[in-house]
Amino acid sequence: MSDTPPPIIDIQGLRTAFGKNVVHDNLSLQVRRGEILTIVGGSGTGKTVLLRQILGLGRPAAGQIRVFGQSVVDGRRAEVHALRQRWGMLFQGGALFSALTVFDNIAFPLRELRTLPPELINDVVSTRLSWVGLTPEDGLKMPSDLSGGMVKRVALARALALDPELVFLDEPTAGLDPTRSDEFVELIRRLHQQIGFTVVMVTHDLDTLFALSDRVAVLAEKRVIICAPPAEVLEFQHPFITTFFLGERGRRALDGAQEFAGKSHDGKP
Numbered sequence: 001m002s003d004t005p006p007p008i009i010d011i012q013g014l015r016t017a018f019g020k021n022v023v024h025d026n027l028s029l030q031v032r033r034g035e036i037l038t039i040v041g042g043s044g045t046g047k048t049v050l051l052r053q054i055l056g057l058g059r060p061a062a063g064q065i066r067v068f069g070q071s072v073v074d075g076r077r078a079e080v081h082a083l084r085q086r087w088g089m090l091f092q093g094g095a096l097f098s099a100l101t102v103f104d105n106i107a108f109p110l111r112e113l114r115t116l117p118p119e120l121i122n123d124v125v126s127t128r129l130s131w132v133g134l135t136p137e138d139g140l141k142m143p144s145d146l147s148g149g150m151v152k153r154v155a156l157a158r159a160l161a162l163d164p165e166l167v168f169l170d171e172p173t174a175g176l177d178p179t180r181s182d183e184f185v186e187l188i189r190r191l192h193q194q195i196g197f198t199v200v201m202v203t204h205d206l207d208t209l210f211a212l213s214d215r216v217a218v219l220a221e222k223r224v225i226i227c228a229p230p231a232e233v234l235e236f237q238h239p240f241i242t243t244f245f246l247g248e249r250g251r252r253a254l255d256g257a258q259e260f261a262g263k264s265h266d267g268k269p
């Protein structure tokens with residue numbers, strides 16, 4: 001077992017409470033480098049709070065969270081800040097700056113570094129636009145001119161601006177119609193294969209979940225009750241899993257995913 005690489009995210013014994021409301025209790029989760037890990041759970045089970053904790057934006061009552069081997073709980077402020085250049089976040093709904101052009105939205109994390117010359121910023125933004133299937137002309141548009149699918153693409157381009165090793169996606173396909181949703185899933189899959197970043201995603205959408213996830217972490221009873229490949233999670237006996245996955249929609253999504261998997265989801269760890 002000594003050659004097992006260390007996890008890129010390591011959460012041990014996490015406890016999160018808001019007053020008397022205990023959201024996480026003795027929660028543990030490890031994310032492996034290069035995988036796509038999906039977090040699911042009922043509404044209010046603490047998925048968003050967990051993402052915020054991993055990003056160092058909330059203080060747990062107990063436990064440890066290490067990202068890239070470094071504590072985001074009791075690490076030095078400057079060190080935690082430096083970690084932010086190694087991850088990218090796609091917020092639910094895109095969260096673009098409405099007063100900035102597409103170009104300036106994508107350039108934002110690059111300009112924040114205050115070290116890159118404008119020519120380099122231009123090059124990086126152009127590359128990111130092409131990564132997500134947008135043109136230089138799209139860079140001139142304002143967020144209000146964009147369709148829902150384009151907003152997600154721009155948000156993804158911005159999340160990838162600093163070429164992060166780790167990407168967080170909060171409900172990446174929420175609000176998209178099925179065709180746009182499939183296209184966005186395909187885009188994430190292709191970029192993940194080409195660039196090799198690690199993905200931690202929250203989604204309610206079973207098509208997205210089955211198309212992308214190497215493993216699924218189920219949040220229930222204030223902790224991760226199972227973290228395993230989708231097929232194994234489906235076998236796990238728990239009322240939430242039965243309701244969430246094995247309804248009519250879940251079975252259809254699984255059938256679709258297995259057909260898909262046979263075609264192009266090989267060679268993954």
Ligand SMILES: Nc1ncnc2c1ncn2[C@@H]1O[C@H](COP(=O)(O)OP(=O)(O)O)[C@@H](O)[C@H]1O
Nearest residue numbers: 018021023041042043044045046047048049050
């Ligand atoms: N800043 C906060 N202050 C107090 N309670 C909060 C705060 N953020 C989240 N909560 C509570 O934590 C629980 C989990 O919230 P959240 O992580 O948003 O759930 P979800 O799994 O739906 O994303 C909820 O009960 C919510 O009310």
Ligand SMILES: [Mg+2]
Nearest residue numbers: 044047048049
């Ligand atoms: Mg949430």
